[in-house]
Structures are given as structure tokens and as C-alpha cells.
Amino acid sequence: MSGLNEENNELHNQRTETDAFRATEEFKKMFHDNDSFCYEPWQFADYEVCADTLKTTYDEINIWGKQEAVIRPGWKVSEDTSKVYIPNLFSKISGIYEDTIQYREDISSLLEEGNTLFFKHFPLFHIKRHNNIGRTYSSLLDKKGIINKSKLITCKHWKYSNLKPGLQENIAEKIIEFCKLPDFWKYRYFTTNIKLSVMDKISTFLTCMDSKEARDELIMKVVTLNVLMNLDSRLLDLLQNFDYPLHVPKIIVFNNYRSGNFSFSDAVTLMFMNSMGVDILIYNPGATSDIENFVKDGYFDVHKLQFTNPKFKYKRVNFFVRWIRKLKAKKKLLKEMK
Known part of the structure; x- marks a missing residue:
């Protein structure tokens, strides 16, 4: 009987390759090598x-x-480790030009790129509070106190099962790393705008009864998990549509006096999307503090322009103004050539 079962399994797994399939695979090896670009x-x-x-x-x-990722300096594929290195941007632009139209034009030209999200208010997203997120966090831990990836992806709170398998794996890996509290955070605890349930507060207190520092770090991990387990559908669309060698998705933030308060949850969201290869650009005409309140120097660029104006508003430069400016620039160039 066991021999019959083995024979049936062998028959079930057998698939014959067609000539066209073999030719296609040979073509891929020749022309779509990881180093071929x-x-x-x-x-x-x-x-x-x-x-x-x-x-x-x-x-x-x-x-x-x-530019597409494959054109940018730093693009690399490691076939041995199945890793793809995506060169992305993470910049804060503090202040504005004297030429405010050019400043707006710089932003507008990037907004015209596909797969781009633009925000002018905080919080970037309203994070839903997951009941008993503290207990959920504890249930995902292995014996070393680290989130187990299999438990995470198969738990009932995993909302990303409709995404591509590879993307789910990447999101899970990043969640695990973020819940270890990476070195890029400026401090080991931040005030958060997510309220824990009574049960979570009691559980957190009992778990870290002897150490306030440990309790604060645990709360930060729990809040991080809550943010990353409830990513907005717009962010998921950016990632789902990102074919890594091609155009890099963007999140562009314009932060003036009307934008509201930049929170820890906003910082978690932007740092996570940056870790997924997305471009992050923060325009702050008043040169006030936002991302640097949470993230250490060196993890993003800061570009300081000549003037500051916290009340400066962004609006798209209309076609007529663009046309006049291009005409003036062309006349000036012709004059200089003479």
C-alpha cells in the first residue's frame, strides 16, 4: 500500500517541460542575468x-x-543572498528660496512622478488602536523575546495576506527589526498618541514591574507593532506597485504652521517606508523641527535654504507661469550667447 502511495505522489509531481518553456528559460539566463541591468x-x-x-x-x-532605481548610484543585486539594494532618498529641506516660484516648481516636478503620495497635515494617518495589542505582541515572541516571523504572518491580526508573498516577507522582516528598537531612534522612549487598553497597561506593568526604563521600551515596541500592523492602504499600494529596478515610489511631506504636530507614529511610518526603499522628502519652509526630534542625525540629509517662512503655503505652479518663466530663461540664454 505504501508503495502505491509513493507511486501516486511521484505521478502527481511530474510535469513535462515544453520546448518553448525550455527555450524561454535559456533566454532568461542569457539576457536577464542579475548583473545584466x-x-x-x-x-x-x-x-x-x-x-x-x-x-x-x-x-x-x-x-x-x-531616475529609476537601476540608474541610481548604489543599485546592486546579490544573487547569493537574494537581496536587492535600492538607492533611495531621505531628505529634509529646511527653508525656502528667495525665488518662491522656483521652490514650488521643485516640489511640483517631483509630484508629477508616478506612485507618489503628498501630505500637508499630521498625523499622516490616523492609526487605529488594536485592542489588547500588548497581549498580541507577547503572543508573537519566541523564547529569546523576539517576534517570530511565522507567528506574525499567520496570526489573525495579519492584514497583508492579499499582498505578494515576497512583499509580505519583507514587511514581516522589517516589523521584527523595528520592534527591536533600532539605533536610529534618538531616545528609547517617546510619548505616543496611541492609548493602550486597561488590560495592556496592567500586563505591561506586571511584565516590567522592577524597571521603568524596561517598561517604557516595551510600550515603544508595542506602539511600533500597532503602527506597522495597521499600515494605510495607500502605503500598501505604493509597495505593491513597486517593481524594484524601476521608478522609486515617493512620500512627499510639506510641513508649515498649519500642518499640526509631527508624532512618533509619523516617524515610525516614514522610517519604515524608507527601509522599504521608498523616497522620503520633507519640505519645511519654516525650518522647524519634525523628523529630527525622533531620528538621529546622519540617517537623512538636511538641506538648508536661504530664507525661512513658516506661513508659506504650497500651491502648484500653473501652466501660464511656467511658460513665461521658460520663455524668459530662453531669452536670457540667447542674450548671453550673443
């Missing part, structure tokens, strides 16, 4: 994403920001 769609969908955030000048934002 000629890739087929979604070739790296199952690869681990490693963000390689570029250090740039202000002028380079509008140069590299419009």
Missing part, C-alpha cells in the same frame, strides 16, 4: 529589500528623484 518584470519580487539611502546635494534631489 536588463530585467524582466518583477524579477526580484521575492528578494529581500535593503535600502541604500543616498547622500546627495539639494540640486540632486530633482535629478536622482526622477
Whole structure:
């Protein structure tokens, strides 16, 4: 009987390759090699994403920001480890130009790129409070106190099961790393705008009864999990539509006096999306503090422009103004050539 079962299994697993299939596979090996820079769609969908955030000048934002990842310096694929290194941008632009139209034009030209989200208010997203998130966090831990990936992806609170398998794996890996409290955080505890349930507060207190510092860190981990387990559908769409060698998705934030308060949850969201290879650009005409309240120097660029105006408003430059400016620039260039 066991022999019959083995034979049935063998028959079930047998699949004959057609000549066309074999020819296609040979073609892929020849022309879509990882080092060829000629890739087929979604070739790296199952690869681990490693963000390689570029250090740039202000002028380079509008140069590299419009280029595909494969064209940017730092693009790399490691076939041995199945990792893809995505060169992305993470910049804060403090202040404005004297030429405010050019300043607006710099932003507008980036907003015209596909797969881009634009925000002018905080919080960026209203994070839903998950009841008993503290107990959920505890249930996901292994014996070493680290979130177990299998438990995370298969738990009933995992909302990303409709995403591509490779993307789910990447999101899970990042959640695990973020819940270890990475070194980029400026402090080990931040005041958060997410209220814990009574049961979570009691559980947290009992778990870390002897150490306030440990209790604060645990709360920060729990809040981080809550944010990353409830990512907005717009963020998921950015990631789901991101074919890694091609155009890099963008999150552009414009922060003036009307924007509200930048919170820890906002910082978690932006740092997570940066770790997934997304470009993050924060325009702050008043040069006030936002991301630097939470993240250490060195993890993002700061470009300081000549003037500050916290009440400056962003609006798109209309076609007529663009046309006049281009005409004047062309006349000036012709005059200089003479």
C-alpha cells in the first residue's frame, strides 16, 4: 500500500517541460542575468529589500528623484543572498528660496512622478488602536523575546495576506527589526498618541514591574507593532506597485504652521517606508523641527535654504507661469550667447 502511495505522489509531481518553456528559460539566463541591468518584470519580487539611502546635494534631489532605481548610484543585486539594494532618498529641506516660484516648481516636478503620495497635515494617518495589542505582541515572541516571523504572518491580526508573498516577507522582516528598537531612534522612549487598553497597561506593568526604563521600551515596541500592523492602504499600494529596478515610489511631506504636530507614529511610518526603499522628502519652509526630534542625525540629509517662512503655503505652479518663466530663461540664454 505504501508503495502505491509513493507511486501516486511521484505521478502527481511530474510535469513535462515544453520546448518553448525550455527555450524561454535559456533566454532568461542569457539576457536577464542579475548583473545584466536588463530585467524582466518583477524579477526580484521575492528578494529581500535593503535600502541604500543616498547622500546627495539639494540640486540632486530633482535629478536622482526622477531616475529609476537601476540608474541610481548604489543599485546592486546579490544573487547569493537574494537581496536587492535600492538607492533611495531621505531628505529634509529646511527653508525656502528667495525665488518662491522656483521652490514650488521643485516640489511640483517631483509630484508629477508616478506612485507618489503628498501630505500637508499630521498625523499622516490616523492609526487605529488594536485592542489588547500588548497581549498580541507577547503572543508573537519566541523564547529569546523576539517576534517570530511565522507567528506574525499567520496570526489573525495579519492584514497583508492579499499582498505578494515576497512583499509580505519583507514587511514581516522589517516589523521584527523595528520592534527591536533600532539605533536610529534618538531616545528609547517617546510619548505616543496611541492609548493602550486597561488590560495592556496592567500586563505591561506586571511584565516590567522592577524597571521603568524596561517598561517604557516595551510600550515603544508595542506602539511600533500597532503602527506597522495597521499600515494605510495607500502605503500598501505604493509597495505593491513597486517593481524594484524601476521608478522609486515617493512620500512627499510639506510641513508649515498649519500642518499640526509631527508624532512618533509619523516617524515610525516614514522610517519604515524608507527601509522599504521608498523616497522620503520633507519640505519645511519654516525650518522647524519634525523628523529630527525622533531620528538621529546622519540617517537623512538636511538641506538648508536661504530664507525661512513658516506661513508659506504650497500651491502648484500653473501652466501660464511656467511658460513665461521658460520663455524668459530662453531669452536670457540667447542674450548671453550673443
